[in-house]
Amino acid sequence: MNGGSSAVADNTAAAAVEPILDVDGVTLQYKTKEHLITATYRVDFKVYPADRFVLLGPSGCGKSTLLKGVAGYMTPVEGAMTLKGKVIKEPGPDRVMVFQEFDQLLPWKTVKQNITFALTNGGKCAKQSEAEDIAMHYINKVKLDRFEDTYPHMLSGGMKQRVAIARGMAMEPDVLLMDEPFAALDALTRLQMQEELLQLWEDTHFTVLFVTHSIEEALIVGSRILVLSPHPGQVKAELNAHQLSHESVGDPAFGELKAKIHNMLFADRILEDDLEGKGQQ
Amino acid sequence: MSKNVPELVMRPEFEAGDIQDAHTGDVERQLSIFERVWNINGVRKIVILFGLVATWQIYTVALDVEPLMFPSFTLAAERMLNDLFYGDLIWKIWFSVKVLLYGYGMGMGIAAVLVLWATASRLGSDFIATATAMFNPLPAIAMLPLAMLWFGLGTASLIFVLVHSVLWAVALNTHSGFKNVSQTLRMIGENYGLRGVPFVWKVLVPAAFPSILSGMKVGWAFAWRTLIGAELVFGASSGSGGLGWYIFESSQNIETEGVFAGLFMVILIGIVVENIVFRNVELKTVNRWGMQR
Amino acid sequence: MSSVPQTVVRDEFEAVDLGSASHGDVARKLTIFERIYEMDSVRKFSILLLLMVAWEMYTRVSGVSELILPKFSDTAAALYSAVAGEQLLIMVWNSMTILVTGYAIGLAIATVLTTAATMTRFGSDVLSTLTAMLNPLPAIALLPMALLWFGLGSESIVFTLLHSVIWPVALNAHTGFMGVSETQRMVGRNYSLKGIVYVVKLLIPAAFPSILMGLKIGWAFAWRTLIAAELVFGGSISDTEGEQAGGLGWFVFANQMDMQIPHVFAGLFTVILVGVFVENIIFTNIEMRTVRRWGMQSS
Secondary structure, X not given: OOOOOOOEOOHHHHHOOOOOEEEEEEEEEEEOOOEEEEEEEEEEEEEOOOOEEEEEXXXXXXXXXXXXXXXXXXXXXXXXXXEOOEEOOOOOOOEEEEOOOHHHOOOOOOHHHHHHHHHHHOOOOOOHHHHXXXXXXXXXXXXXXXXXXXXXXXXXXXXXXXXXXXXXXXXXXXXXXXXXXXXXOOHHHHHHHHHHHHHHHHHHOOOEEEEEXXXXXXXXXXXXXXXXXXXXXXXXXXXXXXXXXXXXXXXXXXXXXXXXXHHHHHOOOOOOXXXXXXXXX | OOOOOOOEOOOOOEEOOOOOOOOOOOOEEEOOHHHHHHHXXXXXXXXXHHHXXXXXXXXXXXXXXXXXXXXXXXXXXXXHHHHHHOOOHHHHHHHHXXXXXXXXXXXXXHHHHHHHHHHXXXXXXXXXXXXXXXXXXXXXXXXXXXXXXXXXXXXXXXXXXXXXXXXXXXXXHHHHHHHOOOHHHHHHHHHOOOOHHHHHHHHHHHHOHHHHHHHHHHXXXXXXXXXXXXXXXXXXXXXXXXXXXXXXXXXXXXXXXXXXXXXXXXHHHHHHHHHHXXXXXXXXXXXXXXXXX | OOOOOOOOOOOOOOOOOOOOOOOOOOOOOOXXXXXXXXXXXXXXXXXXXXXXXXXXXXXXXXXXXXXOOOOHHHHHHHHHHHHHHOOHHHHHHHHHHHHHHHHHHHHHHHHHHHHHHHHOHHHHHHHHXXXXXXXXXXHHHHHHHHHHHHOOOHHHHHXXXXXXXXXXXXXXXXXXXXXOOHHHHHHHHHOOOOHHXXXXXXXXXXOHHHHHHHHHHHHHHHHHHHHHXXXXXXXXXXXXXXXXXXXXXXXXXXXXXXXXXXXXXHHHHHHHHHHHHHHXXXXXXXXXXXXXXXXXXXX
């Protein structure tokens, strides 16, 4: 997208705007059958309104765990996460999550019902008719009109992810959480979905927290990138990428930043050769 | 609807110089021994089993329940061991198992022939669909009166109803399993020049194995239930002895601990077949091939 | 190196105008006969008809004793007279009442067990231990104990039916709940679904294929147990409770005792009809409207 620089507020304004999400020194741990794993260690970052904030790192850097923490599925053992000044304790409809897995759509509900289910149960709409109007609005936005009464198993992978995104946006959450939403798609569809996501963002500048393991995707989708190191996840850098988009893929600036992040991730010589390839699994 | 959209907030970039070592304890820590032992399923289940048996024993002894109505665990266990080692319970079990194996084997054989016919011709396929739709919902035990009429009071009648209980369940599942084998796998088989019986044996059977296995499990469950039921009915009408007959005899003689001893054996055999025999077949085939979780 | 074949470079080619195919129609309708023959139900129905004709012919030609294999026509006549004059329908009703009672109570108990098992790990362990032990135990084997505890009456049959329904239903429902994908659970919690609402709106539909499977197996076992119990009962309490006491199993048993073989066949037919009705009409319909439509079941 090209509106990057015009959409950017003045540098000095940063202090005036309050961050939406404040992650402060968060350490997350979880148990497996045999071990207690520390996924992230004292991670700090702030997400501001209209950010397309990307968590980037190789597999095992705890980025998905971090996102689950923000969503409220896990509680930190150390540090705090606050959303608009309130500490995050449990999952809630103010932070809607879009997952990588296609089965995130409820198979027993049609496309429209999946969205109205979220709206009525998430406390967004009291009336069914109101929910249906909102649902249709977002179905049109993701170009799925004519499919509103289809059951998810009839849709392709890309269409399913579109429904999930529509469902997330319809809830108008404070922050939309996306956990590698395009990783299970084929390369062409992924490109198309990235572009569509940016177009949708142009409309309302909603806030996104986006997890990916692809440097390129981070540069295209993100306006701000948090680079994490693996085992356990720690912050390596926070970089700006708002000036980059699909059009700049061939530019030297794009290549430079890509190489910089690449070096950052591989400096520790922890060779995660699936850094790029894992998406095609 | 986008009048007042928020704008991007610019802020300086940031790079961590040197990442310090994490020191909230370990990145990976082993759970304590107690946590790990308690995490073993077998341990928890055995504890529960002991709890159940203890409750039973305490209930019967403490409340002084009439043993004719509900004997204590020790009484029933004692009776079981006694009859196993000094009585003829072991022979009765053998009698039941033998009849069951005959019936199961014959049922499988007939099912195999029917399904082969069904894969070879559409008439066969239609026949099997009609016959299973009709006979599968018919409890095999209901055929017992007819079987007694046709084959008299003997093992032949028992085997007849057992065949009936196994045949349709297995044929139904195998047939639908074959129908659902993916077109790709069929084409691969034909690509290698497999036709006829080798095609069925080398492509269809392994590809449909999850379905066949589930048919065999359902067939076993029905056969086992039918056999025990038939022996109970037989008990009422004649009196030749298997495990079901042992239970019936004990209850007629109001030896309740004998009934429980018989039930223990029924459960034991059931567990051996379902959790050892079938479980192992599953582990070595469909689980290993990743066709089933 | 031996000589390898080389690429043959040819001229490029692009089709300019695609002429319409003049070789018959692209899609041709099949003839009426072909289309009728393609209908599954027609073929199956004719097979059924064929079987009946074969049966009738065989009994007429071979002159086999009516006590071994009655004619089809005699069986049909017996069925008619049983329905018209011998209260066969009332017997079916008696059987179904007991069956539904047992099935419903069994479902309720299974629900309680599964709830306990889904909420706590201890409950889950208790349930899996109990099902591993009691699921392989044929319910009919409990009939002697039930007779002792509850006496000769429908309570005993209901008790055995409970046993035949509870374990398969609880086992399958529990496996179903355990198998609900983590993603779908998180989606539900994302919308702040909690407690019973979460179970009803998310877990139950997500686990429905498995639950339905449990319901079907439970029905199959209960139906078999009921018929068997009535056959056994037939031997022990036939005349203690008046004429209307018996069920369908009892009808088969009593007629076999009286050597009314056409009536035995008529009874078996009724058993098949009830079974086909429940399995192929009730359950298949539920399946069509739920799991098939949602694409949650492959076949």
